[in-house]
Amino acid sequence: MIPQLTALITRALQKTAQGRGLDPAAFSRKFVVEIPANPERGHFSTNAAMIHARDFALAVPGLKGNPALLLARELVDALERPPDFFSAVEIAGPGFINFRLAKAAWQKLLQEIRARGDSYGKRPPTGQKILVEYVSSNPTGPLHVGHGRGAAWGDAFSRILEYLGHEVTREYYVNDAGNQIATLGKSILFRALHPDLSVPPPEGHYKGAYIKELADSFLQKRPRDFFAEPQAAAIMSEEAAQAILAEMRADLVAFGVEFDSWFSEKSLIASGELEKAVALLREKGLVYEKDGALFFESSALGDDKDRVLRKSDGSWTYFASDVAYHANKYARGFDRLIDVLGADHVGYLGRMRAVARALGRPDASLKIVLYQLVRLFRGGVPYKMSVRAGEFIPLKVVMDEVSPDAARFLYLTQSHDSTLDFDLELAKSQSAENPVYYVQYLCARAFQVRAKAQALFSLEGDIDFSLLSEPGELALIQKLSLFPEVVGASGDNFAPHFLTTWLMDAAKLFHRYYGETRLVLPDNPELTRARIALAMTVRAVVGTGLSLLGVSVPERMAKES
RNA sequence: GCGCCAGUAGCUCAAUCGGAUAGAGCAACAGCCUUCUAAGCUGAAGGUUGAAGGUUCAAGUCCUUCCUGGCGCGCCA
Numbered sequence: 001m002i003p004q005l006t007a008l009i010t011r012a013l014q015k016t017a018q019g020r021g022l023d024p025a026a027f028s029r030k031f032v033v034e035i036p037a038n039p040e041r042g043h044f045s046t047n048a049a050m051i052h053a054r055d056f057a058l059a060v061p062g063l064k065g066n067p068a069l070l071l072a073r074e075l076v077d078a079l080e081r082p083p084d085f086f087s088a089v090e091i092a093g094p095g096f097i098n099f100r101l102a103k104a105a106w107q108k109l110l111q112e113i114r115a116r117g118d119s120y121g122k123r124p125p126t127g128q129k130i131l132v133e134y135v136s137s138n139p140t141g142p143l144h145v146g147h148g149r150g151a152a153w154g155d156a157f158s159r160i161l162e163y164l165g166h167e168v169t170r171e172y173y174v175n176d177a178g179n180q181i182a183t184l185g186k187s188i189l190f191r192a193l194h195p196d197l198s199v200p201p202p203e204g205h206y207k208g209a210y211i212k213e214l215a216d217s218f219l220q221k222r223p224r225d226f227f228a229e230p231q232a233a234a235i236m237s238e239e240a241a242q243a244i245l246a247e248m249r250a251d252l253v254a255f256g257v258e259f260d261s262w263f264s265e266k267s268l269i270a271s272g273e274l275e276k277a278v279a280l281l282r283e284k285g286l287v288y289e290k291d292g293a294l295f296f297e298s299s300a301l302g303d304d305k306d307r308v309l310r311k312s313d314g315s316w317t318y319f320a321s322d323v324a325y326h327a328n329k330y331a332r333g334f335d336r337l338i339d340v341l342g343a344d345h346v347g348y349l350g351r352m353r354a355v356a357r358a359l360g361r362p363d364a365s366l367k368i369v370l371y372q373l374v375r376l377f378r379g380g381v382p383y384k385m386s387v388r389a390g391e392f393i394p395l396k397v398v399m400d401e402v403s404p405d406a407a408r409f410l411y412l413t414q415s416h417d418s419t420l421d422f423d424l425e426l427a428k429s430q431s432a433e434n435p436v437y438y439v440q441y442l443c444a445r446a447f448q449v450r451a452k453a454q455a456l457f458s459l460e461g462d463i464d465f466s467l468l469s470e471p472g473e474l475a476l477i478q479k480l481s482l483f484p485e486v487v488g489a490s491g492d493n494f495a496p497h498f499l500t501t502w503l504m505d506a507a508k509l510f511h512r513y514y515g516e517t518r519l520v521l522p523d524n525p526e527l528t529r530a531r532i533a534l535a536m537t538v539r540a541v542v543g544t545g546l547s548l549l550g551v552s553v554p555e556r557m558a559k560e561s
Numbered sequence: 562g563c564g565c566c567a568g569u570a571g572c573u574c575a576a577u578c579g580g581a582u583a584g585a586g587c588a589a590c591a592g593c594c595u596u597c598u599a600a601g602c603u604g605a606a607g608g609u610u611g612a613a614g615g616u617u618c619a620a621g622u623c624c625u626u627c628c629u630g631g632c633g634c635g636c637c638a
Contacts, residue, residue: 038581418574
């Protein structure tokens with residue numbers, strides 16, 4: 001609906017310019033078509049006249065009066081009026097043009113949406129290849145609640161990008177090389193040799209219950225003298241990392257998050273790509289040696305300071321791997337790279353932009369999305385971990401109590417830019433307070449109403465959409481009309497929560513309609529058919545929205561106990 | 562000290578290139594269950610958008626300065 005109006009207004013602008021003897025492109029500034037906050041002003045409004053008022057006044061000297069209002073008048077006169085489309089076009093305030101659509105236009109739109117079914121708002125293939133990297137938690141400890149946010153966000157955003165026609169690959173980068181893996185082995189070995197938890201591990205070792213568990217499992221399956229062998233720590237590193245990775249995979253699958261590929265850091269080193277990437281930087285004159293270390297001159301490309309690639313002890317930094325990894329991503333033919341990271345990676349921004357620049361890629365080709373921290377609450381009280389268990393709250397704590405649907409929806413209710421308070425009691429509660437059930441209940445109600453109607457008479461046959469003219473019915477159709485823009489804006493603005501918000505609004509309208517209007521009328525099959533068609537269309541579009549967030553679409557809700 | 566993010570109703574948050582009277586949910590208040598599942602609906606109430614300037618027809622949104630909170634500033638990952 002909005003694209004249609006935008007086209008009509010654009011043509012009116014051109015026609016007005018021509019009528020004044022100006023270049024048809026004289027009025028080519030960006031204007032918006034939006035829904036006024038106050039519904040009495042109309043279904044849609046545009047600021048096109050105000051945006052071009054100054055151009056108009058300059059191009060047509062000697063105007064008498066307010067240029068915005070004068071231009072608005074000319075635009076309204078020039079506006080094409082398709083049959084049965086507008087019911088009113090008015091100029092208001094400082095120069096807004098307000099549009100009211102005829103009921104027939106809404107009814108026709110509903111038919112079109114219904115015909116699109118599950119693909120309403122879907123866009124044709126763009127040919128753009130996008131790599132979305134998310135979670136990428138190191139295999140040195142379990143996933144925590146922050147990773148849950150990254151997982152829900154990356155998964156939902158990937159689905160949205162796909163719906164918008166992009167070719168998306170979801171990837172998990174596994175840091176399976178280097179120091180931290182070695183530290184993992186040492187940490188487990190220490191705990192195996194000191195099973196008494198009152199003995200504190202040395203500085204820098206990993207803590208947490210999982211270390212103790214891993215140590216115990218090694219104690220069970222290995223003979224005593226294994227732990228005295230020089231390679232013991234290395235062997236335990238390897239095996240423990242595998243075990244942790246397998247567990248993370250299982251947690252993610254339980255959460256409904258799956259990846260197209262798991263990319264190993266070790267493979268970059270084994271294949272020689274790391275050295276090749278560094279050589280490439282060297283060719284471009286962007287590296288230098290200092291104090292026995294090799295530096296990348298990222299400060300020349302906008303970073304705060306230069307970054308070490310190879311330490312003076314000869315080992316590579318993780319950053320060197322990251323350079324090679326991103327070079328690898330580009331080499332695989334992706335037009336756009338999206339890295340979804342926790343806010344503690346802010347320092348990453350400048351250096352990775354420098355990497356993109358060094359590789360000759362535009363800044364826009366690499367987007368790093370930082371999501372703010374997650375704070376866990378239970379009934380409004382901050383969730384406390386025992387000190388011994390480590391400072392991070394494992395994702396399992398959430399998953400043990402909360403359904404994946406509820407967890408995902410809550411993770412996606414807010415902009416990634418704001419810290420998220422996640423309340424276990426709220427997430428668990430199967431009540432109206434919990435937004436995911438509120439939205440899912442819409443779907444269940446639509447199915448139940450249809451079943452009830454089907455028991456009375458057949459729903460087959462033509463539907464008379466002109467019977468739908470209650471305010472609540474038109475409001476629902478109007479809401480549906482926005483869905484394609486909402487999905488598009490979610491993708492363009494890295495904002496899956498636009499969709500979450502739209503879903504809650506749509507559910508609000510539906511439940512209100514359901515409360516005010518009887519959908520199933522035994523003595524009026526025609527009207528019942530039309531209302532069921534509307535309910536099921538709302539259900540279909542809301543179902544599409546839920547699916548884009550990775551949330552299931554139930555046909556019925558379990559009865560409250 | 563520098564960088565990124567945030568500051569909006571009692572609480573948690575929305576507000577899609579700057580639009581008209583800043584919206585929801587929760588909490589608190591008043592109502593609605595012989596009814597298509599009340600996991601619901603209706604009504605009323607709640608605001609100097611952290612502060613001060615600036616830009617313009619128009620600022621929660623853009624610019625400047627300041628205040629508060631979170632995160633980060635390693636030859637750690």
